[in-house]
Amino acid sequence: MTFEPRITAFVCNWCTYAGADLTGTSRLSYAPNIRIVKLPCTGRIDPLFVLKAFEGGADAVLISGCHPGDCHYASGNYHARRRWSLFRKLLAFTGIDENRVFFSWVSAAEGQKFANLVNKVTEQVRAAGPFGERNLARRRL
Amino acid sequence: MSGAIGAMRADAAKLLSEGAVKLVLGYCVRGNERYPCFISEAAQAEALDFDQSCRQNLAAYLRKPEVRGRAPLAVVSSPAVCRSLLVLSSESQIRENEVRALAIGPKGYGGILGLGALGAWLKADYPDLVPEQALLDRVAELSAKTAQERAKFWMKEFEKCTRCYACRAACPGCYCERCIVEKNMPQWISSAAAGHGNYAWEVIRAFHQAGRCTGCGACEAACPQGLPLMLLNARLSQDAFEEFGSRPGYELEAKPLIGSWSAEDDGSFIR
Ligand code: SF4
Ligand code: SF4
Numbered sequence: 001m002t003f004e005p006r007i008t009a010f011v012c013n014w015c016t017y018a019g020a021d022l023t024g025t026s027r028l029s030y031a032p033n034i035r036i037v038k039l040p041c042t043g044r045i046d047p048l049f050v051l052k053a054f055e056g057g058a059d060a061v062l063i064s065g066c067h068p069g070d071c072h073y074a075s076g077n078y079h080a081r082r083r084w085s086l087f088r089k090l091l092a093f094t095g096i097d098e099n100r101v102f103f104s105w106v107s108a109a110e111g112q113k114f115a116n117l118v119n120k121v122t123e124q125v126r127a128a129g130p131f132g133e134r135n136l137a138r139r140r141l
Numbered sequence: 142m143s144g145a146i147g148a149m150r151a152d153a154a155k156l157l158s159e160g161a162v163k164l165v166l167g168y169c170v171r172g173n174e175r176y177p178c179f180i181s182e183a184a185q186a187e188a189l190d191f192d193q194s195c196r197q198n199l200a201a202y203l204r205k206p207e208v209r210g211r212a213p214l215a216v217v218s219s220p221a222v223c224r225s226l227l228v229l230s231s232e233s234q235i236r237e238n239e240v241r242a243l244a245i246g247p248k249g250y251g252g253i254l255g256l257g258a259l260g261a262w263l264k265a266d267y268p269d270l271v272p273e274q275a276l277l278d279r280v281a282e283l284s285a286k287t288a289q290e291r292a293k294f295w296m297k298e299f300e301k302c303t304r305c306y307a308c309r310a311a312c313p314g315c316y317c318e319r320c321i322v323e324k325n326m327p328q329w330i331s332s333a334a335a336g337h338g339n340y341a342w343e344v345i346r347a348f349h350q351a352g353r354c355t356g357c358g359a360c361e362a363a364c365p366q367g368l369p370l371m372l373l374n375a376r377l378s379q380d381a382f383e384e385f386g387s388r389p390g391y392e393l394e395a396k397p398l399i400g401s402w403s404a405e406d407d408g409s410f411i412r
Pocket of ligand 2: 301302303304305306307308309363364365366367368
């Protein structure tokens with residue numbers, strides 16, 4: 001059986017979710033490996049969300065929001081960027097590296113960018129292989 | 142050092158006898174070890190001592206209501222404890238008129254210092270309190286391994302954790318009245334002392350100290366299971382310093398690292 005990555009995406013309501021919507025209404029197709037969780041803002045994405053996703057079965061996590069300067073709440077994405085910059089390094093230090101956590105800015109007008117992003121991330125995770133059910137971050141059944 | 146300790150004892154006695162403080166938090170000797178002690182009488186000041194083995198961070202007591210209720214108080218403060226006092230002050234957890242430091246370190250005794258004077262003492266005598274080289278070498282060595290090897294290393298370590306939370310109790314930065322690890326509606330971190338709950342606990346404990354950890358080492362010293370917590374702390378402190386110039390505990394008022402931002406922050410990892 002070929003490995004189909006499961007990717008959890010945490011996206012903001014105002015830019016990336018709208019961008020993903022545009023991808024659909026533009027009838028662009030993209031890899032069906034992504035499960036989108038919509039949040040008001042990237043600033044709302046707690047590091048615990050990422051750990052929960054890995055705990056519950058994700059092979060990778062994608063986080064995406066508004067471009068710098070475009071945040072609906074003015075600075076949520078700036079707050080998020082600083083937090084992720086450190087958190088991703090801590091994750092990598094404990095063994096969850098850059099093949100597992102992805103970041104992007106996708107605006108409401110970038111339907112094509114969203115499709116390309118999901119395709120590329122899916123390919124990279126496919127190449128990296130499954131997250132590993134024996135990884136300590138995973139819930140054991 | 143003995144001159145420094147004599148001067149520190151004399152100052153502690155003076156503060157208590159004058160009634161300037163009601164309590165002195167310090168260390169005293171029992172057998173071959175030094176333990177935290179609280180003294181409230183000038184005559185007890187003779188029992189105070191200090192050396193490099195005093196790794197318990199006395200600033201951690203300041204968040205306890207039964208200790209704070211006895212303010213104003215004085216704290217025997219190593220450079221790392223002084224930094225913790227400044228972190229607590231910048232986070233509005235302690236006030237200038239509540240706490241005085243009896244500042245003491247490898248370079249001698251710094252006298253009775255108010256919170257406002259700590260920064261100058263630190264910057265003059267201990268301007269570069271970075272993680273020690275041996276620790277940074279271990280961090281570099283582990284960072285150079287593959288992700289799989291790192292995962293394996295930490296899996297072995299994290300599995301030892303019994304979730305006693307001694308590391309949390311020892312850390313002056315962990316002062317939330319209700320820790321995220323104890324919240325269960327919803328439960329974000331499994332409370333079972335195994336597997337994914339341990340992973341989440343260790344990673345989140347470390348991350349909640351990002352830009353706040355003063356590298357005192359009290360958490361690791363307190364861990365009965367011998368987890369190398371300072372590897373996580375040092376890695377984060379190093380990243381926070383290199384990326385954002387973060388040096389917690391040198392200023393009386395400072396913006397929190399997480400909780401502030403700059404338009405110039407690195408975005409190269411974002412596609
Ligand atoms: S995390 Fe550990 S080293 Fe850092 S301030 Fe807390 S007790 Fe000290
Ligand atoms: S002190 Fe050690 S064993 Fe106890 S909770 Fe902290 S890391 Fe786990």
